[in-house]
Amino acid sequence: MNNVGIRKVAELAGVSTATVSRALAGKPSVSASTRARVEEAAKELGYVVSATASGLASGRTRSVGVMMPFLNRWFFTSVMSGAHRVLNDAGYDLTIYHCEPNRLDDTQGVHNPRRERLFQESLLRHRVDALLLVTLSLTTTERDRLHALGKPVVAIDRPQPDIPTFAVDNLAVAKTAVTHLLELGHRDIAYAGGVLPYDLDFQVPVLRRAGYDTALAEAGLPVRSTRVAEGDFTSQGGYSAAMKLLADPHHRPTAIFAASDEMAYGVLMAARELDLRVPEDLSVIGVDGHPMGDLLGLTTIDQHPAEQGAIGARALLVELEPDEQHPPAATRLPFELITRRSTAAPRTA
Amino acid sequence: MNNVGIRKVAELAGVSTATVSRALAGKPSVSASTRARVEEAAKELGYVVSATASGLASGRTRSVGVMMPFLNRWFFTSVMSGAHRVLNDAGYDLTIYHCEPNRLDDTQGVHNPRRERLFQESLLRHRVDALLLVTLSLTTTERDRLHALGKPVVAIDRPQPDIPTFAVDNLAVAKTAVTHLLELGHRDIAYAGGVLPYDLDFQVPVLRRAGYDTALAEAGLPVRSTRVAEGDFTSQGGYSAAMKLLADPHHRPTAIFAASDEMAYGVLMAARELDLRVPEDLSVIGVDGHPMGDLLGLTTIDQHPAEQGAIGARALLVELEPDEQHPPAATRLPFELITRRSTAAPRTA
DNA sequence: GTGAAAGCGCTAACAG
DNA sequence: CTGTTAGCGCTTTCAC
Numbered sequence: 001m002n003n004v005g006i007r008k009v010a011e012l013a014g015v016s017t018a019t020v021s022r023a024l025a026g027k028p029s030v031s032a033s034t035r036a037r038v039e040e041a042a043k044e045l046g047y048v049v050s051a052t053a054s055g056l057a058s059g060r061t062r063s064v065g066v067m068m069p070f071l072n073r074w075f076f077t078s079v080m081s082g083a084h085r086v087l088n089d090a091g092y093d094l095t096i097y098h099c100e101p102n103r104l105d106d107t108q109g110v111h112n113p114r115r116e117r118l119f120q121e122s123l124l125r126h127r128v129d130a131l132l133l134v135t136l137s138l139t140t141t142e143r144d145r146l147h148a149l150g151k152p153v154v155a156i157d158r159p160q161p162d163i164p165t166f167a168v169d170n171l172a173v174a175k176t177a178v179t180h181l182l183e184l185g186h187r188d189i190a191y192a193g194g195v196l197p198y199d200l201d202f203q204v205p206v207l208r209r210a211g212y213d214t215a216l217a218e219a220g221l222p223v224r225s226t227r228v229a230e231g232d233f234t235s236q237g238g239y240s241a242a243m244k245l246l247a248d249p250h251h252r253p254t255a256i257f258a259a260s261d262e263m264a265y266g267v268l269m270a271a272r273e274l275d276l277r278v279p280e281d282l283s284v285i286g287v288d289g290h291p292m293g294d295l296l297g298l299t300t301i302d303q304h305p306a307e308q309g310a311i312g313a314r315a316l317l318v319e320l321e322p323d324e325q326h327p328p329a330a331t332r333l334p335f336e337l338i339t340r341r342s343t344a345a346p347r348t349a
Numbered sequence: 350m351n352n353v354g355i356r357k358v359a360e361l362a363g364v365s366t367a368t369v370s371r372a373l374a375g376k377p378s379v380s381a382s383t384r385a386r387v388e389e390a391a392k393e394l395g396y397v398v399s400a401t402a403s404g405l406a407s408g409r410t411r412s413v414g415v416m417m418p419f420l421n422r423w424f425f426t427s428v429m430s431g432a433h434r435v436l437n438d439a440g441y442d443l444t445i446y447h448c449e450p451n452r453l454d455d456t457q458g459v460h461n462p463r464r465e466r467l468f469q470e471s472l473l474r475h476r477v478d479a480l481l482l483v484t485l486s487l488t489t490t491e492r493d494r495l496h497a498l499g500k501p502v503v504a505i506d507r508p509q510p511d512i513p514t515f516a517v518d519n520l521a522v523a524k525t526a527v528t529h530l531l532e533l534g535h536r537d538i539a540y541a542g543g544v545l546p547y548d549l550d551f552q553v554p555v556l557r558r559a560g561y562d563t564a565l566a567e568a569g570l571p572v573r574s575t576r577v578a579e580g581d582f583t584s585q586g587g588y589s590a591a592m593k594l595l596a597d598p599h600h601r602p603t604a605i606f607a608a609s610d611e612m613a614y615g616v617l618m619a620a621r622e623l624d625l626r627v628p629e630d631l632s633v634i635g636v637d638g639h640p641m642g643d644l645l646g647l648t649t650i651d652q653h654p655a656e657q658g659a660i661g662a663r664a665l666l667v668e669l670e671p672d673e674q675h676p677p678a679a680t681r682l683p684f685e686l687i688t689r690r691s692t693a694a695p696r697t698a
Numbered sequence: 699g700t701g702a703a704a705g706c707g708c709t710a711a712c713a714g
Numbered sequence: 715c716t717g718t719t720a721g722c723g724c725t726t727t728c729a730c
Binding site for chain 1: 400412474475614
Binding site: 005006007017018021022025050053056058059 | 723
């Protein structure tokens with residue numbers, strides 16, 4: 001095993017263990033020559049500091065937790081991936097916590113034991129120095145517990161009261177999408193909205209819907225309830241929403257704005273099934289920047305999820321390492337319209 | 350913060366810290382009444398054991414590492430997700446390690462500093478008790494380092510010398526897929542094979558290709574090189590492979606077996622672009638069990654990735670907790686043919 | 699700039 | 715079954 005401790009390094013370098021610790025931690029109060037000797041000794045012995053021992057003595061574990069509602073969906077894992085890169089390069093490990101969604105119909109006193117254990121035990125074990133929350137809706141109690149930890153916490157994608165949050169301007173995202181369609185000449189634009197079954201406060205859907213409404217209003221167009229349908233954030237959800245929106249063959253919208261790329265894929269499927277050509281008969285635009293959109297020719301608003309994770313991670317690093325030099329923190333999250341084959345001017349325009 | 354230590358619990362329960370430790374760890378040598386008192390005291394104080402202190406003292410961290418080549422691709426994160434469920438329920442946390450693929454063209458002495466750090470530092474920090482490797486090809490040196498850790502290691506999906514591996518029988522998977530097509534009456538079946546740019550030993554592609562060859566041979570059909578094309582494991586890869594396979598309009602296969610579902614999506618795209626109807630003009634079958642296959646009507650061999658992760662995790666638990674009762678370990682990984690709209694008898698059959 | 703020494707909070711012999 | 719007693723391997727005052 002790893003029988004090389006700080007002690008052996010100290011002996012070989014001819015210094016005390018305290019100095020080894022300081023040298024390897026990069027503390028300034030070590031002479032250059034000593035530091036060099038220590039580093040060489042450490043390398044020669046293959047010494048690596050023990051995470052547990054260092055953690056116990058210093059109180060810092062050099063690992064951060066990432067809490068996500070889903071562990072295998074593209075958007076969430078992309079955020080995780082971006083955060084991982086940044087944190088790992090800064091010497092931190094990532095521990096993942098699965099925060100199971102509280103389904104809306106569960107709110108009336110239905111308990112989720114795993115989620116409870118997460119907040120009442122796992123997080124209290126001092127395994128991580130900070131937490132990154134991805135698209136999570138927390139109860140007041142849960143937020144209190146988080147604050148009680150006294151550790152840096154940052155949220156991504158869904159604003160939480162009292163927690164610094166990084167999210168794209170969902171209103172602007174939606175407006176950009178709808179405006180793109182308007183500029184192409186569309187006047188009858190439908191919205192395939194996303195609903196999360198666990199979305200306690202409906203932030204993302206509400207904002208995107210608001211952006212849709214606003215853009216239409218600014219163009220002097222009415223918002224009709226028959227032009228709005230909802231599904232969950234999957235292709236299936238997009239498909240069913242589209243089937244509703246396109247049900248009446250004599251009165252179809254000329255374009256659909258889908259709340260996510262995966263939903264947009266479902267819309268494309270529905271269009272195909274109804275023998276509607278895209279973009280001739282129907283324009284479709286999504287949101288996210290999902291990799292399959294390229295092949296499918298889907299116009300989308302790329303919100304760079306990995307970059308969101310990276311930004312959240314950098315924000316945590318600023319708090320974790322106040323002395324370090326940090327590049328100025330990003331405040332606005334970038335998003336960008338990517339125009340592909342699925343949108344064009346309406347035929348009747 | 351968490352100022353409640355084992356000491357306070359001991360006081361409140363009127364026992365020694367040792368007894369608290371034993372009681373809370375579920376050791377058998379504690380009387381029922383004492384255990385009850387301790388548990389109550391712990392709950393009342395909101396005591397949770399410190400991961401670092403416990404880890405340092407016991408040598409076990411109650412966390413396991415998951416090493417993956419990609420952090421945001423469906424197959425890998427699904428494996429991770431399945432492993433997480435099992436390990437978390439057993440009281441373990443998951444730490445993720447990104448093992449960046451060594452690209453094939455890099456093998457000639459090109460170094461990947463992040464990957465080196467992973468094996469030379471991160472893993473030596475004693476942050477995890479065991480490791481789960483997902484679809485990884487390791488160098489001999491890396492395997493040696495892993496073994497030197499003296500910790501349980503299990504690999505998933507790609508067999509590694511000297512490491513217990515759980516993987517579906519890729520030969521059988523491929524044979525099942527091709528046999529399905531043969532039974533429908535197809536005699537001209539192409540293979541859109543997957544290649545990983547980092548796949549040092551080509552296990553999965555080679556086995557699937559072998560299954561394809563075998564099934565054809567057993568049916569007395571020739572294997573033609575013009576009926577095999579390769580791409581990476583993405584939709585794009587499937588698309589380009591299909592475009593090659595379908596290039597000659599006068600001599601097209603009646604069915605394509607794609608090495609993954611995402612590749613199969615690309616094949617479907619290609620077919621559509623060439624005005625080939627699926628399944629009338631072309632049958633398509635994939636492998637994986639990707640969730641979008643349902644909507645797309647893709648026939649596939651579901652290999653239940655989350656279940657693979659769970660099985661790997663259980664194997665680790667058996668080694669981590671020899672005393673516990675464990676359900677008999679799975680040896681064969683399940684896979685299953687899911688017949689949907691994308692396969693049918695060839696028109697000319 | 700460096701060393702000595704006192705823990706960090708818990709676990710695991712070893713007694714009893 | 716339970717208490718006493720050493721550490722686990724490192725970090726960090728506090729001196730020098």
